[in-house]
Amino acid sequence: MQTKEPGIHGSSEVAERVSHSATSDRPYKIVLKGAAFFFGAVVLIFVWSVLHAAWPALKQNGYHLITGTAWVAGGNGPFGAFSLILDTLITTLIALLIAVPIGISSALALLFLVPPKFRTLGASLVELLAAVPSVVYGLWGLWYLTPWLSHTVQPFLAGITGSNFPFNGPQEGFSLLLAGIVLSVMILPTIVAISRDVISVVPVDLIEGGLSLGATRSQVFTKVILPTSKIGIMGAIVLGAGRALGETIAVAMVIGSNIQMPHSLFSTGGTLASTIATEFGDASGNTGAALAALALILMVITASVNAFARVLTNRAKATA
Amino acid sequence: MEVVTTKIEVTANMPATKNEIAMQLKDVSVAFSGRTAVRDVTFDVEEKKVTSLIGPSGSGKTTLLRALNRLHDLTKGAVVEGQILLGDTDVYNDKLPTTLLRSRIGMVFQRPNPFPTMSIYDNVVSGLRFNGIKKKSLLDEAVESSLIAAALWDSVKGRLKNGGTTLSGGEQQRLCIARALAVEPEILLMDEPTSSLDPISTKAIEDLMGELKNRVTIVIVTHNMQQAARVSDNCAFLLMGDDRAGELIEFAETTKIFNNPSDSRTLDYIQGRFG
Numbered sequence: 001m002q003t004k005e006p007g008i009h010g011s012s013e014v015a016e017r018v019s020h021s022a023t024s025d026r027p028y029k030i031v032l033k034g035a036a037f038f039f040g041a042v043v044l045i046f047v048w049s050v051l052h053a054a055w056p057a058l059k060q061n062g063y064h065l066i067t068g069t070a071w072v073a074g075g076n077g078p079f080g081a082f083s084l085i086l087d088t089l090i091t092t093l094i095a096l097l098i099a100v101p102i103g104i105s106s107a108l109a110l111l112f113l114v115p116p117k118f119r120t121l122g123a124s125l126v127e128l129l130a131a132v133p134s135v136v137y138g139l140w141g142l143w144y145l146t147p148w149l150s151h152t153v154q155p156f157l158a159g160i161t162g163s164n165f166p167f168n169g170p171q172e173g174f175s176l177l178l179a180g181i182v183l184s185v186m187i188l189p190t191i192v193a194i195s196r197d198v199i200s201v202v203p204v205d206l207i208e209g210g211l212s213l214g215a216t217r218s219q220v221f222t223k224v225i226l227p228t229s230k231i232g233i234m235g236a237i238v239l240g241a242g243r244a245l246g247e248t249i250a251v252a253m254v255i256g257s258n259i260q261m262p263h264s265l266f267s268t269g270g271t272l273a274s275t276i277a278t279e280f281g282d283a284s285g286n287t288g289a290a291l292a293a294l295a296l297i298l299m300v301i302t303a304s305v306n307a308f309a310r311v312l313t314n315r316a317k318a319t320a
Numbered sequence: 321m322e323v324v325t326t327k328i329e330v331t332a333n334m335p336a337t338k339n340e341i342a343m344q345l346k347d348v349s350v351a352f353s354g355r356t357a358v359r360d361v362t363f364d365v366e367e368k369k370v371t372s373l374i375g376p377s378g379s380g381k382t383t384l385l386r387a388l389n390r391l392h393d394l395t396k397g398a399v400v401e402g403q404i405l406l407g408d409t410d411v412y413n414d415k416l417p418t419t420l421l422r423s424r425i426g427m428v429f430q431r432p433n434p435f436p437t438m439s440i441y442d443n444v445v446s447g448l449r450f451n452g453i454k455k456k457s458l459l460d461e462a463v464e465s466s467l468i469a470a471a472l473w474d475s476v477k478g479r480l481k482n483g484g485t486t487l488s489g490g491e492q493q494r495l496c497i498a499r500a501l502a503v504e505p506e507i508l509l510m511d512e513p514t515s516s517l518d519p520i521s522t523k524a525i526e527d528l529m530g531e532l533k534n535r536v537t538i539v540i541v542t543h544n545m546q547q548a549a550r551v552s553d554n555c556a557f558l559l560m561g562d563d564r565a566g567e568l569i570e571f572a573e574t575t576k577i578f579n580n581p582s583d584s585r586t587l588d589y590i591q592g593r594f595g
Binding site: 115116203205206208209210211212213214215216219223224227228230 | 389391394396418419420421422423426427429431433434435436437438446447449450451496499500503
């Protein structure tokens with residue numbers, strides 16, 4: 001038992017406080033457990049309701065929903081989302097190919113090359129880019145990048161390959177390429193900000209260790225800093241990929257909303273997310289269920305990407 | 321005033337041509353953004369000897385050491401004045417690339433800093449690879465000879481592919497010494513190399529230094545006076561002046577510094593009256 005000695009406040013007061021603290025723990029625990037239970041329930045109900053909504057389309061199309069290339073909207077299908085899955089992956093890949101090298105280089109520059117007085121400015125610019133709503137990026141892509149692409153970029157690229165794959169077809173601006181470019185600008189702040197954070201915690205000891213062995217700055221970047229922070233940089237890339245895979249409205253505004261098998265980077269198309277956004281008004285027949293199925297596929301893809309990231313991270317940790 | 325006369329006296333007592341000089345410091349000062357951290361240090365580093373820099377915290381020992389391989393180049397606002405000669409080469413004014421300079425002047429840091437993403441083998445050859453050496457036979461040879469020189473070969477030869485950070489603290493520090501030696505520098509700078517190590521590892525490193533000075537000139541910063549007395553041949557005693565800038569109080573053979581110093585402040589420090 002607690003002390004029976006009469007203290008400053010007397011023993012009864014101490015005993016009262018002790019019993020009070022024991023009982024006051026209980027509601028706290030109930031609230032926490034309740035919140036955890038509620039959260040788990042919400043996740044289950046959410047997944048179940050998407051599955052439930054998609055069920056008619058799943059039953060009707062089976063695995064053709066993933067492998068099928070024909071998507072007949074506004075009725076009872078068939079609904080084959082293969083081209084949508086491809087478009088989603090292609091646009092994300094384009095975005096990563098542009099944003100990863102630029103993003104990591106920018107992070108290194110912000111940390112090591114930009115004079116200190118401009119570093120805060122650079123960091124604020126990155127934050128500003130991250131805070132711009134996606135519909136604004138969509139508008140920017142629509143108004144400024146579409147003409148630039150159709151007049152300058154696409155003719156130039158087509159010139160390189162002699163109008164062969166992957167730069168063949170109509171040069172109208174709206175395309176997988178444009179969607180990828182817009183996405184790359186959107187995920188750039190994520191990649192810069194997170195890479196910068198993880199690179200900035202690389203110990204100065206290691207950088208000086210490299211330099212003291214006669215390494216050049218670029219050798220220190222590539223052989224010391226990047227390998228040491230690769231787990232975090234991978235995290236940055238995966239988070240960027242996650243955003244690109246799920247980005248909806250900006251893509252819908254520039255991709256040309258057309259469900260067809262991609263045959264060129266200049267193809268118009270539709271990603272899983274953008275197609276849900278452009279088609280959701282049409283719920284005739286099984287179309288609504290098919291869109292819910294797209295949502296399900298999108299969720300599986302993004303969950304897999306995260307799981308993949310976790311596997312990589314664990315492996316990197318195990319070998320470090 | 322006293323300081324000046326002391327300096328002249330010590331210099332005059334030094335055996336002038338008995339030993340080769342590996343490095344010369346002439347009126348070396350280091351300032352950060354206009355604030356002087358250490359000023360007007362002049363002494364010679366003898367070849368194949370251990371020179372220790374001692375003094376209380378803030379006396380500019382580490383600052384001075386880092387001036388020798390131009391590590392202050394990274395710090396904005398850092399200015400090194402005076403002259404530092406590596407052989408006949410002016411470290412700051414001649415057109416010697418810093419990468420080349422740093423492969424001639426190796427460095428071991430306070431805390432062991434092996435590259436965590438590299439194996440023991442890759443750590444040892446990292447400096448050689450930075451300098452463009454790729455031939456496997458050369459690298460293999462360098463790994464063995466450097467690890468032998470760092471007294472680490474016998475305990476790691478069976479696990480060269482293991483990560484460098486899997487070793488104990490003392491072993492990691494010897495790995496860092498091996499890594500520095502692999503580039504075959506003329507000078508090895510050691511910045512309190514045992515301050516983060518246990519007594520047994522410290523003894524191992526101190527013993528190692530006795531052997532290393534047959535192949536390389538060592539300049540060591542230490543705040544452990546006994547260590548300076550045990551390992552060094554020459555000793556520089558620095559002290560923070562009234563304006564908080566470090567100054568060289570006395571430079572002489574270690575036995576003289578510890579047995580018969582010329583300056584009363586050196587005596588006070590050696591006898592533990594401050595610091």
